[in-house]
Amino acid sequence: MPRINSSKYESEIIDAYEVDDQYDSFKKDKFKCPECNVQIQFNRGINAIDPHFKNWPKKSHLSNCEILKIHKQHNKGNNNDIEVLISTILPRAERLQKLNSIEKIRKARNRYFGKRSKQFLNSLTSISYEELKNLTIRTENKTTVKIIDLIMRQDEIINKLNSNDESFVCILKGYTTKAVEIGENIKIPMTFGGKYGNSQKFDLFIPSSYKSKNDKNINKIESKLIYCYGLPEKNEYGSKIDLFSITHQIAIIER
Structure with a gap:
């Protein structure tokens, strides 16, 4: 089942690395899929170095969940680099630009220009153009974009x-x-x-x-x-x- 880098937490989209860094600050049963709103859980991954969100036990993403559709379409071979790319949810740029406090700006920079972006870029350089050209990801405002269209x-x-x-x-x-x-x-x-x-x-x-x-x-x-x-x-x-x-x-x- 799909793993993703971000979760809805109350009214905010949060990153798995942020949860990992401040683990005790979050209520563990409040994470939801940003797309279909089903309950999901945080996981630190193998050797506790790969934080992400995955399915809550005995709960599945809704059948119309676009994140689920993207995973079914693109990751048939269980390629880790492809999984990293398609499990990324692109932030809304306009929200990042309108932050009005130093603390919010610091959090946003850590969240969107931090460990996850490095992981994303490393995976981007590790797969071929042929593999890359049809891959899609979701954005926070629930649109699907081709990764190749982000490269300019x-x-x-x-x-x-x-x-x-x-x-x-x-x-x-x-x-x-x-x-x-x-x-x-x-x-x-x-x-x-x-x-x-x-x-x-x-x-x-x-x-x-x-x-x-x-x-x-x-x-x-x-x-x-x-x-x-x-x-x-x-x-x-x-x-x-x-x-x-x-x-x-x-x-x-x-x-």
């Missing part, structure tokens, strides 16, 4: 930012260059022009408050083909994705 080049991201006022979660695919200090902050420009095929500038941006957390990993991602998971935005300085954790938001694509 910087020109595609910029064009979408220019044509749509709504924020969105995506996975940038592209080549990085050398990091540059901008005051107390750091930006890592993406390549553009010529053989790279992108006509517009785009940066990965590390705010000063996250500089010390990422310092030791910056050189590891310079001049690399990468996936970067995040929320793109555009301001007076250009288009960018903020990096809060290189470890959890970026995966190097081996060639």
